[in-house]
Amino acid sequence: xxxxxxxRTPKTASRPGRTLAILGVVLVALLSLVFIQGATSVKLGLDxxxxxxxxxxxxxxxGTSGTVTSAAIxxxxxxxxxxxxxxxxxxxxxxxxxxxxxxxxxxxVPGDTGRRVVDLVGQTAELRFRQVLVSGAPGxxxxxxxxxxxxxxxxxxxxxxxxxxxxxxxxxRQGTGTDRADQPIVACDxxxxxxxxxxxxxxxxxxxxxxxxxxxxxxxxxxxxxLTFNDSGTTKFGALTTRVTKLAAPQNEVAIVxxxxxxxxxxxxxxxxxxxxxxxxxxxxxxxxxxSNVLKYGALPLAFxxxxxxxxxxxxxxxxxxxxxxxxxxxxxxxxxxxxxYYRGLGVVSVGSLLIAGSITYMLFLLFGKWIGxxxxxxxxxxxxxxxxxxADSFIVYFERIRDEVREGRSLRSAVETGWIRARxxxxxxxxxxxxxxxxxxxFAVGGxxxxxxxxxxxxxxxxxxxxxxxxxxxxxxxKRKFYNSGHPxxxxxxxxxxVVITTPNAVKEA
Amino acid sequence: MSKLSGxxxxxxxxxxSVDFIGKRRRWYAFSGVLIIAxxxxxxxxxxxxxxxxxxxxxxxxxxTGISLPDARxxxxxxxxxxxxxxxxxxxxxxRVQTAPLTTLQSNxxxxxxxxxxxxxxDAIDTQIVGPSWGKEITQKALYGLFGFLIVVLLYxxxxxxxxxxxxxxxxxxxxxFITVGIYALVGFDVTPATxxxxxxxxxxxxxxTVVVFDKVRENTRTITSGSKMTYSQAANLAVNQTLVRSFxxxxxxxxxxxxxxxxxxxxxxxxxxxxxxxALFIGLATGTxxxxxxxxxxxxxxxxxxxxxxxxxxxxxxxxxxxxxxxxKATASSPSRTAVATAEKRGxxxxxxxxxxx
Numbered sequence: 115x116x117x118x119x120x121x122r123t124p125k126t127a128s129r130p131g132r133t134l135a136i137l138g139v140v141l142v143a144l145l146s147l148v149f150i151q152g153a154t155s156v157k158l159g160l161d162x163x164x165x166x167x168x169x170x171x172x173x174x175x176x177g178t179s180g181t182v183t184s185a186a187i188x189x190x191x192x193x194x195x196x197x198x199x200x201x202x203x204x205x206x207x208x209x210x211x212x213x214x215x216x217x218x219x220x221x222x223v224p225g226d227t228g229r230r231v232v233d234l235v236g237q238t239a240e241l242r243f244r245q246v247l248v249s250g251a252p253g254x255x256x257x258x259x260x261x262x263x264x265x266x267x268x269x270x271x272x273x274x275x276x277x278x279x280x281x282x283x284x285x286x287r288q289g290t291g292t293d294r295a296d297q298p299i300v301a302c303d304x305x306x307x308x309x310x311x312x313x314x315x316x317x318x319x320x321x322x323x324x325x326x327x328x329x330x331x332x333x334x335x336x337x338x339x340x341l342t343f344n345d346s347g348t349t350k351f352g353a354l355t356t357r358v359t360k361l362a363a364p365q366n367e368v369a370i371v372x373x374x375x376x377x378x379x380x381x382x383x384x385x386x387x388x389x390x391x392x393x394x395x396x397x398x399x400x401x402x403x404x405x406s407n408v409l410k411y412g413a414l415p416l417a418f419x420x421x422x423x424x425x426x427x428x429x430x431x432x433x434x435x436x437x438x439x440x441x442x443x444x445x446x447x448x449x450x451x452x453x454x455x456y457y458r459g460l461g462v463v464s465v466g467s468l469l470i471a472g473s474i475t476y477m478l479f480l481l482f483g484k485w486i487g488x489x490x491x492x493x494x495x496x497x498x499x500x501x502x503x504x505x506a507d508s509f510i511v512y513f514e515r516i517r518d519e520v521r522e523g524r525s526l527r528s529a530v531e532t533g534w535i536r537a538r539x540x541x542x543x544x545x546x547x548x549x550x551x552x553x554x555x556x557x558f559a560v561g562g563x564x565x566x567x568x569x570x571x572x573x574x575x576x577x578x579x580x581x582x583x584x585x586x587x588x589x590x591x592x593x594k595r596k597f598y599n600s601g602h603p604x605x606x607x608x609x610x611x612x613x614v615v616i617t618t619p620n621a622v623k624e625a
Numbered sequence: 626m627s628k629l630s631g632x633x634x635x636x637x638x639x640x641x642s643v644d645f646i647g648k649r650r651r652w653y654a655f656s657g658v659l660i661i662a663x664x665x666x667x668x669x670x671x672x673x674x675x676x677x678x679x680x681x682x683x684x685x686x687x688x689t690g691i692s693l694p695d696a697r698x699x700x701x702x703x704x705x706x707x708x709x710x711x712x713x714x715x716x717x718x719x720r721v722q723t724a725p726l727t728t729l730q731s732n733x734x735x736x737x738x739x740x741x742x743x744x745x746x747d748a749i750d751t752q753i754v755g756p757s758w759g760k761e762i763t764q765k766a767l768y769g770l771f772g773f774l775i776v777v778l779l780y781x782x783x784x785x786x787x788x789x790x791x792x793x794x795x796x797x798x799x800x801x802f803i804t805v806g807i808y809a810l811v812g813f814d815v816t817p818a819t820x821x822x823x824x825x826x827x828x829x830x831x832x833x834t835v836v837v838f839d840k841v842r843e844n845t846r847t848i849t850s851g852s853k854m855t856y857s858q859a860a861n862l863a864v865n866q867t868l869v870r871s872f873x874x875x876x877x878x879x880x881x882x883x884x885x886x887x888x889x890x891x892x893x894x895x896x897x898x899x900x901x902x903x904a905l906f907i908g909l910a911t912g913t914x915x916x917x918x919x920x921x922x923x924x925x926x927x928x929x930x931x932x933x934x935x936x937x938x939x940x941x942x943x944x945x946x947x948x949x950x951x952x953x954k955a956t957a958s959s960p961s962r963t964a965v966a967t968a969e970k971r972g973x974x975x976x977x978x979x980x981x982x983x
Contacts, residue, residue: 161897171761218761229746232728232753420728421761422677423753429687430750437898441888445881452877492897493821499885500825500905503878504832510877511836514633514870521637540839543784544832550776551828555821558769563821566901570825 130587137470137583144477156476157483159491159565162435164428165224166231170194170418172219175238180414184215189411190418191219193239193373196304198223200285201230207487211564213557218421236420239373241319241412242295243351244312245358246367246379252281252302252309268298268311276300281309293374304375312369312376316354319412321347327402337402341391341409348389356385370408377408438495445499446472449506457513458606459598463588464509471505471580475573494565501573504548508581511544512537516589517607526599526607530589541581548574633869639862646861649922656799656919663806670809675816675900678763680725680756681707684734684749688742689717696721699741703733725756766820773827774798781831785838788927793834796920800830800911807907818897822904829878829905830912833871834920840867841921849933852940857925864921875913882906 148154160167172182172190187210195208203223210217223231247268255277268276280286281302293299295315302309324342329335343351358366359382369379380393393405426434450468454461475498482488515537519529552571556564592598601608635641645652676683686696696711696719707724714720723734731753739746774794781790804823808815840863848859882905889898928934 169758171755171758229732236728419757420753420755421758422755423751425747425749425751427687427748427750429748430685433892434896434898437888437892440892441881441885441898444888445884448880448884449877452880456873493818493901496885496898496901499881500878502881504829506877507832507874510870510873514867514873517633518637518866521634536839536843540836543781543839544835546780546784547777547831547835548828550780551773551824554769554773554776555824558765558772563817566821566825 130590133583133587134591140583141470141474144474144481148477148480151481151484153480153484155483156479157487157489158431158435159489159494160222160224160431161424161426161492162431162438162490163224164426164431165222166423166425167220167222168232168235168423169421170219170221170235171421172217172416172418175415175417182215182416183414184217185407186411186414186416187215187217187219189407190239190416194219194221194235196287196373196375197234198231200287201234202284219418232420232423236418238415238417239411240293240295240415241322241408242293242315242371243317243354244299244315244369244371245354246310246364246369247298247313248276248311249308249364249367249379250310252306254278254280272298272300272311276309276311279309281306287375293371299374301369301371301374301376303379304372304377308376310369310376310379312371315371317343317347317350319409319415321350322409322413323347325406325409325413327397327399327406329399336394337397337399338395339393339397339402339406339409341393341406343389343391345389348387351389351391352385352387355382355391356387358382359385370405370412372408372412378405434492438492438499442495442499442502445502449502453506453509456606458604459592459602460513460516460589460606463585463592464506464513466588467509467580467585468502468505470584471573471576474576474580475501475569478572478576488568489565490569491565493563494569497566497569498573501570501577504545504574505577505580508541508545508577509585511540512581512585512589513606515540520607526593526601530593534586534589538586542578545574545578636865636868639865642861642865643868644861645864645917646857646922646925649918649926652918652922656803656915659803659806660799663802663809666806666809670812672805672809672815673812674759675814675819676722676752676754677817678759678815680754680759682723682726682731682734682754683752684721684723684738685714685751686719686721686738686742686744686749687717688744691717691719691742693719695741696738699737700734703730703737705730705734726753762817762820766817766824769824770801770827773824777827777831781835785835785842789838789842789924792920792924792927793831793838795923796834796915797827797830799915799919800826800908803911804904804908808904813903814900816897816900818900819904822901823908826905826908826912829909830915833874833913833916836870836874837864837867837916837921838924840864841924845928849937852937852944855938855941856928856934857938858941860921860925860928864917868917871913871917875909879906879909882909 172187174180174182191208191210198206198208198221201223203225206221206223208219208221211220212218221231221235279300279302284306287302287304287306293301295318298314299312300309301312321343322341323344324340326340327337328340329337354368358368360366363381364379367379367381369376371377378393378395380395395401397405446468450461450465453464457464479488479490483490512534515533516526516529517533519533520526522529524532549571552567552574555567556571596602598605598607632641691713693711693713700709700711700721700723705723705726709724710720710722712720712722721734721738723731726734731751735746735749735751738749774797777797778790778794781793801823804826807813808819813819841860844859844863844866845856848854848856854862882902885898886902886906889896889902929938
């Protein structure tokens with residue numbers, strides 16, 4: 115150990131300038147990224163600015179059997195996102211958190227929309243097959259002329275509703291899961307490109323047994339969707355298609371309606387009585403896969419248990435933000451004060467290190483807000499504050515090591531190097547344990563806990579980085595200065611401070 | 626402060642030494658009492674679970690001049706089922722906590738409170754937790770706990786020695802148990818934030834243990850080749866040498882936590898910050914205690930059972946059982962003897978040191 119330390123000493127000692135230059139480059143790079151990306155403010159979580167967050171636990175809807183699949187959750191997320199977007203509140207978010215089929219769906223909507231959000235998101239989304247009665251351009255039309263005389267099978271009331279419906283507005287494309295299966299409805303296309311009057315549902319999502327996307331084997335292009343019904347579905351779909359295939363457009367179309375929105379309305383070319391249907395069109399692979407996912411989801415719809423609802427008023431939000439920041443400043447101040455009092459000159463190093471770690475953390479918060487939608491929550495602030503202690507601990511481990519080495523009788527310059535080699539190991543092991551803890555917290559937790567785990571893990575990494583590229587090299591540089599290596603009383607390395615009595619061999623023999 | 630530094634020097638050379646390992650039975654007994662007390666508190670009182678675990682709703686109304694009777698009347702008018710807790714937080718906040726409610730019922734409570742105090746329903750901070758939600762997050766917290774213990778056990782076994790990993794994990798379990806016991810005893814609310822606090826503590830408690838064990842390993846690396854110190858003595862020296870460091874790291878870690886606790890409890894009354902920092906605070910204290918008083922003695926005990934270490938202990942005993950007078954001296958000064966030895970070994974290196982110091 116000591117020989118290897120000896121041989122390494124000159125090498126490590128000669129590098130501080132280079133390492134500090136690396137730090138400078140990283141800092142400048144981060145800063146310019148912040149400006150280039152225009153990330154000027156940290157995105158705040160709902161608990162810091164007010165808003166509503168709802169956590170939903172998906173489960174299989176009553177009356178169906180099967181297991182929740184990961185694909186079904188993805189589908190549910192996109193359905194709920196569609197509903198939430200219809201509120202038109204900027205920065206609303208719908209995400210699935212956790213892993214695989216065991217995920218929760220978290221909806222967060224800023225501002226005062228509390229109740230509407232809660233009512234909107236909890237409904238089960240159903241898949242239905244309905245015959246198209248009327249279809250047309252998405253905009254609202256006046257109830258005059260031909261539109262005033264409803265086509266056969268359409269009541270005047272429905273016709274008026276259809277005329278008034280404006281599918282170009284997002285609010286009308288929300289889908290609420292409240293469409294009645296046994297009633298005719300007016301509906302928008304999912305994308306808002308057309309609107310429909312639809313007959314009562316004849317075939318339901320539960321009647322689908324399989325759906326998949328496939329490619330035409332002979333031509334090698336042209337994606338289509340294969341759809342298979344179960345026994346009752348085969349009979350019902352057979353009857354429906356036999357009837358409508360003889361009618362004129364658009365009444366020979368059957369709309370696939372999910373959550374009250376038309377996903378697709380294919381024309382029925384022939385009576386399909388065998389229970390296997392092919393839906394063709396100008397599908398890309400993505401289109402075909404999306405449609406087959408919708409059909410699969412419809413076969414096994416998810417219901418949602420309302421796990422947790424939190425409504426935070428903007429007042430409480432700003433109170434929490436201020437309290438969090440205040441706690442951070444007090445905590446940082448106390449740590450800085452203690453390091454200066456105890457470590458004197460070396461304390462300056464830990465002040466510098468903490469400030470650098472702090473500014474890197476802040477810049478990363480800004481950038482992650484831009485890149486991965488990172489939002490700072492109260493728990494996240496707490497994680498960052500706790501990390502101040504962990505970061506400062508690394509310096510203490512190193513400083514105490516240096517002092518131990520000096521007590522062993524080394525010169526400061528060599529103590530700085532040999533102490534580093536030993537402290538480095540301890541710091542890496544200890545930080546690694548901290549990172550394991552935050553990674554597991556992140557994987558297993560939901561909501562605010564994840565924010566805590568994320569900031570704790572991030573700041574631990576930053577701590578490692580700062581200790582390696584700033585603290586160590588700066589100590590190496592300082593150790594060459596007379597103020598430190600002469601053991602000035604304020605340097606934190608004076609013999610009195612260290613309690614070093616072994617300055618001469620004689621003193622050793624006395625003990 | 627500099628007195629403490631001086632103490633650090635004396636502890637380092639073994640001039641001042643606290644016998645942590647020799648008196649282990651005393652610490653074990655102390656921890657045993659704490660653990661029994663925790664078990665009793667847990668079985669008799671149980672944990673005071675927040676609504677996040679048992680389901681329910683909480684409504685917080687903020688208004689100057691708010692009064693408890695008004696709030697009670699408003700809640701009573703809705704005739705909601707189950708126990709309702711209404712408490713005042715600070716001077717102008719009232720928190721109403723109810724059993725699990727339907728959406729309709731919770732809307733009623735919001736409306737009643739809003740009407741009574743003349744505020745908008747959106748100004749009421751509301752938290753609604755479904756009855757099955759608690760099971761979900763409890764399960765996740767337990768997964769997190771076990772996953773953490775296993776991964777850390779494996780990691781420490783690789784980074785250090787398997788026996789160190791075992792001793793560290795025992796210390797962690799000890800910490801969790803005592804912290805949970807304190808929660809049961811005092812009746813603090815257990816919320817998800819508390820659980821985060823617990824899990825973080827596990828990491829922290831290990832941090833401390835890692836620092837001590839690193840030194841133990843260094844002190845005992847070549848121990849079997851000599852006959853100066855038994856494993857326990859070397860380990861004890863390591864604990865003493867890292868005592869100042871442990872004290873400093875714990876104190877530095879406690880300072881920010883204390884500031885969160887102070888601000889969280891003082892300014893906000895209740896919530897994430899208070900719950901989190903309280904758990905951290907209690908856990909940090911037990912974590913520091915266990916890494917010194919529990920983890921290292923257990924490690925020493927585990928290693929002393931090895932034949933090589935027993936042989937070493939015999940050699941050390943034989944060396945020290947010479948004249949009666951020497952016994953006392955030898956045990957007291959054995960650490961400083963190593964200091965002599967190292968100082969002699971490193972004699973030449975002392976020369977350039979003085980050159981540097983001119």
